[in-house]
Amino acid sequence: MDENCLFCKIAVKKIPAKLAFEDNDVFAFEDISPQAPTHILICPKKHFAALHDATPEDQALLGKLLSVAAKLATERNLQSGYRTVINNGGGAGQSVFHLHLHLLGGRNFHWPPG
Numbered sequence: 001m002d003e004n005c006l007f008c009k010i011a012v013k014k015i016p017a018k019l020a021f022e023d024n025d026v027f028a029f030e031d032i033s034p035q036a037p038t039h040i041l042i043c044p045k046k047h048f049a050a051l052h053d054a055t056p057e058d059q060a061l062l063g064k065l066l067s068v069a070a071k072l073a074t075e076r077n078l079q080s081g082y083r084t085v086i087n088n089g090g091g092a093g094q095s096v097f098h099l100h101l102h103l104l105g106g107r108n109f110h111w112p113p114g
């Protein structure tokens with residue numbers, strides 16, 4: 001845990017959030033400023049700032065983020081169109097430096113993204 005990290009504090013429930021999923025490795029919660037009717041952030045409990053900070057030993061954990069996204073998308077009937085996004089680095093719009101996968105659904109999305 002990184003004492004100064006917002007999402008680490010959510011992981012240990014020092015800061016409240018609306019949880020959508022939790023197990024030993026992963027937690028997922030509703031985004032405070034949703035950009036779509038469904039907007040969930042899926043995070044490893046282990047602190048990484050971004051994808052490039054993970055190591056080969058983290059491969060299963062990274063895969064699990066996608067599995068949880070698929071499970072939540074199915075539970076919420078989003079199969080006709082949903083988006084999974086990881087912003088890495090400020091240049092890509094990352095604002096919280098604890099790796100998280102956005103699951104967005106419930107509206108149409110444009111491509112290419114902005």
Ligand code: 5GP
Nearest residue numbers: 017029030031032033087093094095096097
């Ligand atoms: P990023 O810009 O790093 O890819 O995404 C960070 C996301 O975290 C943003 O969509 C933002 O709305 C969300 N966020 C920031 N602070 C909080 C918070 O305190 N609680 C929750 N639930 N979401 C937050």
Ligand code: ZN
Nearest residue numbers: 005008047098
């Ligand atoms: Zn963290």
